[in-house]
Amino acid sequence: MAGALVSASTGVMESLLGKLSSMLEKEYAKKKAVEKDVLFLRNELSSMNTVMQKYAMLSEPDLQVKAWMKEVVRLPIILV
Structure with missing residues (x-):
């Protein structure tokens, strides 16, 4: 009986x-x-941060760069 229980x-x-x-x-x-x-x-x-820093040093970035920078700045809000 004990063997069956162990099994x-x-x-x-x-x-x-x-x-x-x-x-x-x-x-x-x-x-x-x-x-x-x-x-x-x-x-x-x-990578995005590095590019943002690079573009931030430009005196007058073009419109496409400005639009992209605005999108990137909003990213942390979306991720939170």
């Missing part, structure tokens, strides 16, 4: 471990995807 417990544990492992793998994949997205956004915003 049933072991079977339940193996099933639980398999499901837990599968769930953790999926969560890890999501985390890696989010990390890539955050890294991409950080790099894009850094």
Whole structure:
């Protein structure tokens, strides 16, 4: 009787471990995807900041640059 109880417990544990492992793998994949997205956004915003600084030094940027700068300045509000 004790052997059957141990066998049933072991079977339940193996099933639980398999499901837990599968769930953790999926969560890890999501985390890696989010990390890539955050890294991409950080790099894009850094590049935009550099260009903004460059254009800010111009005495008279053209209309397209002015329009782009206005859009970029509004980005942090949209992201928050």
